[in-house]
Amino acid sequence: MAPSVYRFKPWNVGRGIVWGLFALVLLVAPLLFTSNLSLTMLSQMGIAIVVCLSYNMLLGQGGMLSFGHAVYSGLATFIAMHVLNKVGVTGIPVSLIPLIAGIGGMGFAVVLGFVTTKKAGTPFAMITLGIGELVFAMSLMVPEFFGGEGGVSGNRVVGKPFLGITFGPQEQVYYLLAIYTFVCTAAMFAFTRTPLGRMLNAVRDNPERVEFIGYSTQRVRYLAFIISGFFAGVAGGMAAINFEIATAEVVGAVRSGGYLLFTFLGGATFFFGPIIGGVLMVIASVLLSEFTKAWLLYLGLIFLFMVMYAPGGIASLIMMNLRVAAFGKLRRLWTSYLALGGTALVVLAAAAAMIEMVYHLQLDNTLGSTVNFMGTTLNPAGLDAWFGSAFVLLTGLGLFEFVRRQFAHEWGEVQGEIEKEIKRRETL
Amino acid sequence: MEFFTISMLNGLSYGLLLFMLSSGLTLIFSMMGVLNFAHASFYMVGAYVAYSIAKLTGFWPGLVVAPIVVGLLGALFERYCLRRVHKFGHVPELLITFGLSYVIVEVVQLIWGRTAIEFLPPEALRGPAFTLVNSSVDGMQFVWGAAPEAMCRAADAAVRIVCSPFPATRGFMMLVAIAMLVALWLLLTRTRIGLVIQSALTHPEMVEALGHNVPRVFMLVFGAGSALAGLAGVIGGSTFVTEPAMAATVGSVIFVVVVVGGMGSLAGAFLASVLIGVIQTFAVALDHSLVGALRGLGLTLSDAVANNTFMKLTISQIAPILPYLFLVLILIFRPRGLLGTRED
Numbered sequence: 001m002a003p004s005v006y007r008f009k010p011w012n013v014g015r016g017i018v019w020g021l022f023a024l025v026l027l028v029a030p031l032l033f034t035s036n037l038s039l040t041m042l043s044q045m046g047i048a049i050v051v052c053l054s055y056n057m058l059l060g061q062g063g064m065l066s067f068g069h070a071v072y073s074g075l076a077t078f079i080a081m082h083v084l085n086k087v088g089v090t091g092i093p094v095s096l097i098p099l100i101a102g103i104g105g106m107g108f109a110v111v112l113g114f115v116t117t118k119k120a121g122t123p124f125a126m127i128t129l130g131i132g133e134l135v136f137a138m139s140l141m142v143p144e145f146f147g148g149e150g151g152v153s154g155n156r157v158v159g160k161p162f163l164g165i166t167f168g169p170q171e172q173v174y175y176l177l178a179i180y181t182f183v184c185t186a187a188m189f190a191f192t193r194t195p196l197g198r199m200l201n202a203v204r205d206n207p208e209r210v211e212f213i214g215y216s217t218q219r220v221r222y223l224a225f226i227i228s229g230f231f232a233g234v235a236g237g238m239a240a241i242n243f244e245i246a247t248a249e250v251v252g253a254v255r256s257g258g259y260l261l262f263t264f265l266g267g268a269t270f271f272f273g274p275i276i277g278g279v280l281m282v283i284a285s286v287l288l289s290e291f292t293k294a295w296l297l298y299l300g301l302i303f304l305f306m307v308m309y310a311p312g313g314i315a316s317l318i319m320m321n322l323r324v325a326a327f328g329k330l331r332r333l334w335t336s337y338l339a340l341g342g343t344a345l346v347v348l349a350a351a352a353a354m355i356e357m358v359y360h361l362q363l364d365n366t367l368g369s370t371v372n373f374m375g376t377t378l379n380p381a382g383l384d385a386w387f388g389s390a391f392v393l394l395t396g397l398g399l400f401e402f403v404r405r406q407f408a409h410e411w412g413e414v415q416g417e418i419e420k421e422i423k424r425r426e427t428l
Numbered sequence: 429m430e431f432f433t434i435s436m437l438n439g440l441s442y443g444l445l446l447f448m449l450s451s452g453l454t455l456i457f458s459m460m461g462v463l464n465f466a467h468a469s470f471y472m473v474g475a476y477v478a479y480s481i482a483k484l485t486g487f488w489p490g491l492v493v494a495p496i497v498v499g500l501l502g503a504l505f506e507r508y509c510l511r512r513v514h515k516f517g518h519v520p521e522l523l524i525t526f527g528l529s530y531v532i533v534e535v536v537q538l539i540w541g542r543t544a545i546e547f548l549p550p551e552a553l554r555g556p557a558f559t560l561v562n563s564s565v566d567g568m569q570f571v572w573g574a575a576p577e578a579m580c581r582a583a584d585a586a587v588r589i590v591c592s593p594f595p596a597t598r599g600f601m602m603l604v605a606i607a608m609l610v611a612l613w614l615l616l617t618r619t620r621i622g623l624v625i626q627s628a629l630t631h632p633e634m635v636e637a638l639g640h641n642v643p644r645v646f647m648l649v650f651g652a653g654s655a656l657a658g659l660a661g662v663i664g665g666s667t668f669v670t671e672p673a674m675a676a677t678v679g680s681v682i683f684v685v686v687v688v689g690g691m692g693s694l695a696g697a698f699l700a701s702v703l704i705g706v707i708q709t710f711a712v713a714l715d716h717s718l719v720g721a722l723r724g725l726g727l728t729l730s731d732a733v734a735n736n737t738f739m740k741l742t743i744s745q746i747a748p749i750l751p752y753l754f755l756v757l758i759l760i761f762r763p764r765g766l767l768g769t770r771e772d
Binding site for chain 2: 059063065115118119121122123125126127129130131133134137138141253257260261264294296297299300301303304307308311355358359362
C-alpha cells in the first residue's frame with residue numbers, strides 16, 4: 001500500500017561522512033601505526049570502544065550508574081574462552097565467537113539485570129556494586145568455569161583457515177575486531193534512534209512522567225540493560241580472541257571502575273564520547289602506566305577536576321568549542337587557550353615532579369638516589385629540588401588562576417554574543 | 429557453648445564496627461541524598477592518621493585526634509568539591525566521591541607505602557578481655573583477663589578443658605560503638621543542632637527560611653559522618669590490619685548494609701550491620717558443606733554428586749559472598765530493605 005502522505009527524507013550527508021571517516025580510520029590505522037605495540041593497542045582500543053559504548057547505554061542514555069559492568073563483559077570472556085577451547089570439537093568459526101559471547105553476556109544480563117534494574121539511581125549503583133563483588137568472589141570458588149587462580153587460556157589459531165585467515169597474525173585479529181567495532185558502534189547508534197532508545201532517555205530524564213504515560217520504567221531499564229549486556233558480551237568475546245586468556249580480574253571491581261571512569265572522561269552526554277574514552281583508556285593503561293607508577297593518582301585527579309568543571313567530559317568540551325567555531329569566534333579565544341595550556345603545563349610539571357619524588361622516596365629508593373624527570377635529574381633527598389618545584393608550582397598556580405579568570409570572562413562574553421546571534425537569526 | 433558465645437560476641441563487635449561506618453553513610457545519604465562512595469576511604473585514612481599519631485604520642489591521643497582530622501578533611505571536601513557539583517545532580521555527586529576514593533587510595537600509598545603497616549592496639553588492650561573456661565567436670569567458668577595457665581591445663585587426661593579468650597580490642601570496639609550510638613542518638617534527638625539536622629532532612633527550604641544555614645549544616649553532617657568513619661578506622665585498623673586494601677574490603681560490605689537496612693534508615697542500618705556481622709563471623713567458623721550434611725542424614729552419594737564443586741563448598745568458603753547473597757534475596761523479597769520506608 002502506498003503511503004498516503006509522501007515523506008521527503010533527504011540523505012543525511014554529514015552523518016554519512018562521519019561514519020565513512022570512522023570506517024576509514026579503522027581501516028587505515030594499522031597501516032599508519034605498523035609497530036607491534038601499536039597494533040596491539042589498536043586492537044585493545046576496538047574492544048574498549050565497544051565496552052565503553054555499551055556502558056554508556058546505561059550511564060549516558062539511561063542515567064543508570066553501574067559499578068559492575070565488567071561482570072557482563074568478563075563472564076562473556078570466560079564463555080568465549082570455553083567456546084574457543086571446544087572449537088576443535090564443535091567446528092564453530094573463531095570469527096563468530098564474539099557473537100556467542102554477546103549472547104552469553106546477554107543471558108547473564110537477563111538473570112542479574114532482573115535484580116539490579118528493580119531500582120534506579122543510587123540504589124541501582126549499590127546493587128550493581130554488590131553483584132560485581134558477588135561474581136568476583138564466586139570466581140575463586142568455581143574453578144571449573146573460572147579456572148581458579150590461573151584463569152582459562154586458549155589458542156585462537158584452531159579453526160580451519162578460511163581464505164587463508166588463521167587469526168595467527170595480530171593484523172588479522174585487528175581487522176576482525178575492527179569489523180566488530182564498526183558494526184557494534186553502528187548498531188548502538190541505531191539503538192539510540194529506536195522507540196526503546198528514546199524511552200530510555202525519557203526514563204533518565206523524568207521517570208515519574210513516563211510512569212504516568214503508562215510505561216513501566218523498570219521494564220525499559222531492564223530491556224536496555226539486556227541490550228547493553230549483549231554489547232558488553234561482544235566486547236568480552238573480542239577480548240578473549242585478542243588476549244587468549246581470561247583471569248578473575250576481568251570481572252573485578254577495578255575493571256568496572258575503569259569503564260565508568262573513562263566513559264565519563266570521554267563524555268557520557270554524547271554518543272561519541274565513549275569512543276574517546278575507550279581510546280584514552282588504552283592509552284592510559286598501556287602508555288601512562290609505563291611512564292609513571294603514580295598514573296592512577298593522576299587519573300583520579302583528572303577525573304575529579306573533570307566532574308567538577310566539565311561534567312560532560314571531553315566530548316562536551318569539543319562540542320562547546322565547535323559551537324564557538326561555528327559562529328566564527330574561536331579566533332578570539334585561541335590566545336587564552338594557549339596561555340591556559342602553558343600555565344597548566346607548568347603547574348602539572350611541578351606537581352608531577354613532587355609526586356614522583358615522593359613516590360621515589362616511598363617505593364624505589366633502592367634504584368638510586370635521584371629521579372629522572374623529563375630529562376633532568378632531581379634529588380629527592382636534598383631540599384633544593386623540593387624548594388624549586390614548590391616555587392614553580394606556586395608561580396604556575398598564580399599565573400593559571402590569573403589566566404583562568406581572564407578566560408572565564410572572555411568565554412562568558414563569547415557565549416553571550418552567540419546567544420544574541422541565535423536570537424537574531426530566529427527573528428529573521 | 430563457648431564457641432557460640434565467643435563467636436556471637438565476635439560477630440556483634442564486627443557488626444557494631446560496620447554500624448559505626450554505615451551510620452555515617454546513612455546520615456549523609458538521608459540528609460544530602462549523596463551516597464558517599466569514599467566513606468570507606470575515610471575509614472582507611474582514619475587508621476593511617478592514627479598510626480602516625482600513635483608513633484609520636486601513643487594510641488590514645490590518636491584515637492581522639494585522628495577522627496577530628498578525618499572529619500576536617502571530609503568537611504573540606506564537602507565545601508570545595510561536593511557542593512560544586514551539587515547543582516549537576518546525583519550522578520555527578522556519586523561520581524566525585526568515586527573519584528575521591530581513587531585519589532585517597534593513591535595518596536595513602538604515596539605517603540605510607542603499598543604494604544601493610546604494623547598498627548598495634550595499646551598495651552592495655554592487647555590481651556584477652558575475659559576467658560571462658562569449659563571443663564568437662566566443673567562446667568563453664570568465667571575469668572576476667574587471661575586465664576591462668578594452670579586452669580587451662582587438665583590435671584588428668586580424662587578431663588577435657590577448653591579455654592576460649594575474647595580479645596580486649598573486640599570488647600573495646602563494642603564499647604566505643606555503643607557509646608557512639610548513644611551519643612549520636614542524644615545529639616540527634618536532644619540538642620538544638622540535632623533538631624535542625626532532623627528538620628533539614630525533610631524540609632530543607634523551610635529550615636533555610638527560618639534562618640538556619642542549611643549548606644553549613646550539610647557540611648557539618650558530612651564532616652561528622654567522615655569523623656565517625658575515621659573513628660571506626662582507628663579501632664578497625666588496630667584490631668584487624670592497616671593496609672591500602674582495607675577500604676575496598678569493608679567498602680562494599682557497608683553499601684550492602686545500607687541497602688539491606690533500607691536506604692536512609694539508621695535503625696535499619698543498625699539491624700543490618702549486626703545481622704551481617706554475626707552471619708559472616710559464624711559462617712567463617714563453620715566447616716560444613718552440603719555433601720557433609722547429606723552424608724550426615726545417612727544418604728549415600730554417587731561420585732558425581734560428591735565431587736560436584738557446588739556441593740563440596742563449605743560454609744566458610746562461601747562466607748565472603750554471604751552479604752551479597754543476602755542483598756540479592758532482600759531485593760527480591762523486600763525491595764525497600766529491612767526497615768526502609770521509601771519504595772523507590
